[in-house]
Amino acid sequence: MIDLSVYIGGKKLKNPVLVSSGTFGFAKEYANFYDLKLLGGIAVKGITLKPRKGNKPPRIMETPAGILNSVGLENPGLDGFLEKELPFLRKYDVPIIANISGNTIEEYSLMAEKLNEHVDFIELNVSCPNVKEGGITFGTKPESIYEVTKEVRKATNIPLIVKLSPNVTDISEMAMAAEKAGADCISLINTLMGMAIDIDNRKPFFHNIVAGLSGPAIKPIALRMVWQVAQKVNIPIIGMGGISNWRDAIEFIMAGADAISIGTANFYNPLAPVEILKGIEEYMIKNNINSPKEIKINGGVVYHE
Amino acid sequence: MIDLSVYIGGKKLKNPVLVSSGTFGFAKEYANFYDLKLLGGIAVKGITLKPRKGNKPPRIMETPAGILNSVGLENPGLDGFLEKELPFLRKYDVPIIANISGNTIEEYSLMAEKLNEHVDFIELNVSCPNVKEGGITFGTKPESIYEVTKEVRKATNIPLIVKLSPNVTDISEMAMAAEKAGADCISLINTLMGMAIDIDNRKPFFHNIVAGLSGPAIKPIALRMVWQVAQKVNIPIIGMGGISNWRDAIEFIMAGADAISIGTANFYNPLAPVEILKGIEEYMIKNNINSPKEIKINGGVVYHE
Amino acid sequence: MKREFCKILSNYEVADAVYKMVIESKSISKEALPGQFLHIKPSQNYDPLLRRPISICDLEQDKGRITLLYRVCGKGTSLFSGIKPGDYLDIMGPLGKGFPIFENKRTSIIGGGIGVAPLLYLSKRLKKADIYLGFKDEVYMIEEFMSCSDDIYIYTENGSRGSKGYPMEALEKNISFYDVVYACGPRKMLSAIKRLCEKNQVECYLSMEERMGCGIGACLVCACQSSNIEEYKKVCSDGPVFNSKEVSLDD
C-alpha cells in the first residue's frame, strides 16, 4: 500500500505536493481548476502586519525559462487576511501555511501569535528580495535568522517553517541557524535576485531595480541548495524552485526534500500541482515505493512521526 | 565617428566583445568560422600549473535555457599551453587573456610570473566550482581574494583581471577586495553552483555532485551582479553570464560593463560573438553613440586611458 | 474558465505581421463575452515560458468557433504565426471581465491599431454602435466591422485608406451624441479618450493591457493603478475592461 503522507512538525500532510506563497493567491482562483483538498498544503500569499499596496508596475518580465517579479508583497494585511481570505480557505480540508514578513522581530512575533489558532503552519519569509525593509536583510545572516526564529518560536505553538533566501554564500549555515533556534522545517528556495534593463528607455526595467527570479531556469540551483541543506539539518525540508513536472519533483525528493512546492509553474499550467502529484504516485507504484521518504537517496535524512 | 575601443589596465581592446574562458578552447576551432582578429579579446581555457585530466564524464547536462558543466579544468598545464597552444594564438592580432587557477597563492604567482611576457592579460580564476582544491574556496571570502590578488599583482606587470564567483551573498565586497589589492579589472560572473539528479539511477548526475550553471537562464542574475559591482568599484568590468544576442550585450554595458564576454552561446551559435559585435555597432550608429562607455546608464562609472 | 487543448482551424496573415487565427472550442465559445481574453501557451518547452493574453475578436457560438487577431511582436506571437491548421494550442479561457452591453443606449466604439481586436464581437453584440477605427497605414478587418454598423469611420495616419488622421478627431466632434464609449488601443489614446469622456460626462469602458503571469488573479503581477490611489487593480481579473473612472492612466 502506498502512503503519500509526510509529517512536518508533528502535523500530517496527506501528500508531499504543496503550492508556494505568492504564486497561488489565497487559492480561490485555482479552486476553479481542481478540488483544493487534493493538495498536501497551501502556502498563501505573503502577509504583513499592515496592508501593503505593493510595487509600482511593471511587476513581471519573462526571462529565458524563468520570470522576474517585483510584486513587493501586495497583501491585505494580517486582519484583512483573517477576515476576508481565511474563511474561504477553511472550507477545504487542506492545511494552510501562513507566509509572514515583518519589518522587525516584534512584528514577526505579533503576527505569529495572532495567527496561531487560525492556520496550520507558519512560514517565516526572511527572504523576500522585493521589499526594502525586513525581508531579505534577515535572511542573509545566520545570527539574524537565529534571533527571529527563536522569538517567533516563543510566540506560537504550531509548526514553524523558515523559508530561506538563495542569495547567500552558504545556505546550509542559514538552515542550521533556523534549526538551532527551534524551527520545525526549512523551506527553500525563495527567488534569486535578478535584474533586467529596458534598453529602449535606458533604465532598469523595474522601479526597484532588482527583482526575484523564479521558474525552470533556477531549478539546478535550487536542487543543489536542497541537497546542501539536507546534508546538514535534521528537520524536514520543503524543496522548491523551478519545479515544473513530476521528474523535477522526484529529483528534489531524492536530493533530500520531504515535501515539494510548486510556484511559477502554476502560472503557465494551472493543473501543475495535480499533474505532479499523479506523476509522483505513478513513479512510486512503478518502483514499489511505499512512502515518499523512501525516495531520498542516501545523504538525505528520513523523518518519522 | 564611432570608436568601439575600450581600455583595460591601460591596454586597448579594439572592441568590447570578448569570449569566455573554457567556452572557446584555445581558439583554433572557432578560427574556422571567422577571423579571430575581429574579437576584442580571447580568454583561453583555464590553465593550471600542471596538466589536469579533468573530471570523469558525464560532463554536461542541458537544463532549461542553460547547461550544467563539470569539465573540471582539463588543460595541458602551463608549459603545455605555452608550447602547444600559444604559438597558434599569436598568429592573430588579438589580445590573449590567460585564465589561471591555482591550489595555492604561490602557484597563482608562479603562473603569473611565467605568463607575464607571453600574454596580454591575466585573469585570476578564483571561482571555479568544478574542482576540489583552490578555485571557489578563494572566491567566496574578501580576505582571500585580497591576498591572492595582492601577491599575483607583485608577480606580473601586465593588466590583471579578477574573475568573481556568483555563489556569494554580496559580490560587490569581493570586487572591492580585488580592487583594493591592485586588480585592473573585474570579470564576472563565473558559473553558478547547480546540481542534477539522474532519477533513473537514483544518484547525482555528475560525479562531483555539483556542477556549474551557465547560459541564458542565468542572465538576470549576472546582470544584477554587474550592476551591483559597478556601483562599488572604479576599475573596468567585463560582464558575462548568459549573453546570447546584442540586446543582452547592451543590457550588460548599460548596467556598467566596459566589455562583455560570450560563453555558452558559442556552443549553440559559433558566430555569436561576431553577430553580437555587429549588433552593438548598429545600435551605436542608430543611437548616435560614439563609444561603448556612453552606453552606460548613470550609476556606472566611465574609464579613460 | 477552463484549460483546454483547442484545434486550430485556420491561421493566416491579414496585413503586415497581423494574423487572424480561428480556433475551435465549443465550451469557450458558449461562455465567452465581448472583451474577454484567452491565455495561450506559445510553446510546450520552457522558453517562452508564460502564456500570452489574446482578446476574443469574434465568435460563432453555433459553430463553436473563435476568431483571434494578433500582431507578431516577440517570441510568443511569432510562434503563434507558425501554427498550422490541424495543430492544437493549450488555451485557458475565457478570462477576465468583458464589456457591459447596453443595447438601448447611444454607443460608440473606438479602436486603434491591433486594439481593434476585442471590438469586433462587441460591435456585433451592440448591433448599432458607431465605429471609429484608426490604423497606421495598412487596414484590416474593415469588412467585418462594416457588416456590423452603417456608421463607421476609418482613419489612417498617412491617408492610404479612409481619412487621413486619427479617429479621436472624429470622436471628439461627435462625443455629445453618445451615452457610452468603448475603447481599445495604445495607452496614450485610451488616456485621451478617458479625459474626453469624463469631461463630457459620457460613460466610458477601456480595455487595458499589462504583462501577465497567471491570468486569473492569483499572482498580482498585472497591476494597474486604480483611481483609488491606495490600491492597484488586476488587469486580468478586475479587467481587462474597466470603467474609465475605476483606473488612473497618468504615469
Place this chain on the structure above:
Amino acid sequence: MKREFCKILSNYEVADAVYKMVIESKSISKEALPGQFLHIKPSQNYDPLLRRPISICDLEQDKGRITLLYRVCGKGTSLFSGIKPGDYLDIMGPLGKGFPIFENKRTSIIGGGIGVAPLLYLSKRLKKADIYLGFKDEVYMIEEFMSCSDDIYIYTENGSRGSKGYPMEALEKNISFYDVVYACGPRKMLSAIKRLCEKNQVECYLSMEERMGCGIGACLVCACQSSNIEEYKKVCSDGPVFNSKEVSLDD
C-alpha cells in the same frame, strides 16, 4: 565545417518513433564522409538550448542531399519530428572524424538499433562489406542496406523479422573472415565487439556517443576515456569514430 540554414526536403516516420529526414546542402554533401555528423539546432529559442548531434546516414552528392535517421527520445528530437518539408534547420557540419575506408580489405559492418544510422553511407562506400543489423522488434532501412551488399544478416530480439537473436552471435562465428569491423550501437554492444575484435586481432572502428556542447572540440564536455589512462578523448573531434584501441569502454 560550416554553419548553414538547410532546407528540409522530407521528414517522416519509418518505424515507431524513428524518423527519416532528407535535407538539402550542396556544401555539406560535397565534403561529408561516412561516420561524420551534423550538429543541429532544434529550436530558435533557448529551450532546448544546445544543438543535437545526428549522424550522416546517407548522402547523394550529385543532388546535394543528405539523409538522417533519428529516434525521438527527448525535447530536441521531438521538435525535429515536427519539422515540415520546406522548413529550414540551423545546421553545423560535417563534423568529426569518419570511418576510414578500406576498399581492399575484408570488411564487415555491425549496427544495433538506431546505431544503424551512420552505417548506410559507409556500406555504400565500402561496396562489398558484410552487414549485420540488429533491432528490437521493428526493423527499418533494411532495403537500403540490402542494396549495398549481398551478405546481410538481420536480427530482431523477438524474431519478428530476420533471425531471432543478436547480430553479435553471427559476427562472433564469422569474425575470422574479416580484416576490419565497423560498429555502431548501444555501449554494451560496442564493448563486446571491441573485446571480440581485439581478441581476434581484427581492426575495429567504433562510432561513439557522448553528450556534446560545442561539437567542434572547444569545450571538452564530450570526453570519453582514452586507452591511455592519463587522458580523455573528445568524441566530437577526435571521434565520433575511434579505432577500438584508442578508447576504453569499461566503466
